Each structure stands twice: as C-alpha cells, then as structure tokens.
Amino acid sequence: MPVNMEPRVWPGEIPLTSLYTAGTGGQIFFHALKTQGKLIATRCQPCEQVYLPSRSFCERCFAELKKQVEVKRTGRLVSYTFCYVDLDGAPLRRPVALGLVQLEGATTLLLHYLMDMNGPTEVKIGCRVETVIKPKGKRIGSILDIEGFRVVS
C-alpha cells in the first residue's frame, strides 16, 4: 500500500419506509379488537376452517369469507420460543418469550408474547393460556392491543 493511504469506507443509507394497511379482512379484526376487545375470525364452512385474524378469502378454496365468528380468549399453547437477542443480535437483559397459540374456536394459530415468563422451565407445550387485551383507552387498532398470552393453571 502506498504511503499516507488509509483504508476507508464510504457510508450510506437508503431511506425507506413502508405502510401496510390491514386490508378489508384485517380491518374487521382490528376494528372489533379496538372498539369491543373482541377477537373476530372468519369461517369457511366447506373447508371447516376458522381464520384468526379474520381474512377476506379462504386460503384453501379461495372463496370469499363473509361469516364472522368470535373466538374465545382462552386457548392452547402449540409452540413457544425464548429470544435472548434482539433484532440486531444484541443481548437482551431479559429474554422475550413468544407463544404460538390456538384459541378456542379458531383453526389457525396466533403468534404473540408469552407474558410473565422468566425461563423455558415455566412453560409446557399444550398448557392453557388466555389472551390479555389492553384496556379500551389504550387500544389503537394494532396487534399490540393484545398484550400477550398468560399461562393459566
């Protein structure tokens, strides 16, 4: 390398923001969640599927889904994971627990936080959980209007 040369890099950044709308199907779910604290799914009768969150068409037969049903806040833990690092790979002070839950009345699974968890020994696949929904004044029509799932004994 010639004298008085320093290795260097040229930094840059691509400014990019996106906005996802819930769509006509998701709109039903978020509206009911925000205003009533209810969990609304859509049912496909021929396929025997109950989609939560609600969606506008059946993923199996592509039929338009018009039949809305409310599912229960309680359900069964299908799978879970504990995260020890954040999105950037930095260690988390407290691990974050995520649970995949089938709520009673739904045939699909919902992914959300598992609340009040300190470690994997505190939870078992198949255990019963309930959905914790934020108080009405704090709900904005987001999936985070649900605080998470809490294991019930």
Add this chain to the structure above:
Amino acid sequence: MKSQPQPNLVRGTPLDEKALRRGKTFSVTYAPKLRYAWDTGQAISRYLAELKKGRLIARACRKCERVMIPPRMFCERCFRPTDEWVYVKDTGRIFTFSLCYVSWDVRRLKQPEIPAVIEIDGASPGMGILHVVKRIAPGKVRVGMPVRAVWKPKPKRIGSVTDIAYWEPIKKFAARR
C-alpha cells in the same frame, strides 16, 4: 377485425391519505435500517484523501499512456496494473451536461441544476468526473467550455467529491465569446 378483449380489472378497495390519517384504516409502518458501507479500495481511498487536501489525483498507465481520473489500480484497456500517481489540475472543460429541472426526490426546480461531466486538464481526453456547474445562466452552458473547481473551505472538507462545491466558468473564456 376482432375487437380486443378487455383486460380483467381487479376490483380493489380505494384508500386515500385522509382515511389513513383519521385512523379509520388500520395500518402499520415499518422503516428498515438500510445502512451500508462501501469499501473504497486503494485508488478511490487515495483520491478521496487528496480531495480533502484540495487536489485531484489520477493514475497513469505507461502502456496505453492514459491518465485516468477517477484513479483506478487496473487498466481496463491493457489488462495490467496501472503504474503511477499523477496530480492533475482542478480545471477542465465541460464534456457533456444537462439542465435538470427536477431534484433527486422529484420536486420541480425553477432554476435548473446543471450536472456535467468535467473533462479534467492533465487527464486523457474523455477522462472526467460527474459534478455540478454553477454561476452561469443555464442557456449559456456549452460543451467545451473551460471551468474551474470551486473548493469548499478546508475545515469543511471531508474527503468526498463534494469537497469541490461546484465548477464555475473561467471568466476569460466567457469574455471572449
């Protein structure tokens, strides 16, 4: 002649900004962190370091006798490494230019920006850098017009092509016309 079949229009649900602002339509926003760093390599590293000092440097190939700016460590014509560093002048001629009435983020501009390739004095014909010309009426810009670099003050230079603020016409030439 048969009539053309009409395209199948997909019926959607129109949305406007107002509906989103009022919060009637639920949405989430997401901004990924898209930061990057280019390795500038040997040639461009030196080039940028010299710009910070207020100088333009090129690389010469002895075989094809070309002086290349921006500098490169490899001669793409001879398929061999280039041989030496050569300082070139901070004057040149407009090789090609454009009058640009939109900004990079597509806003209309009343006064056009004048991006131009400046053929650098001391480098081989056609060797130049893309930059911007100022201090001239847009209608007066011509190919071949001699220009000089206007440097930023030393404390403001960071080792970038923008350490040259812009290029301005050399007045003597303007007076002669």
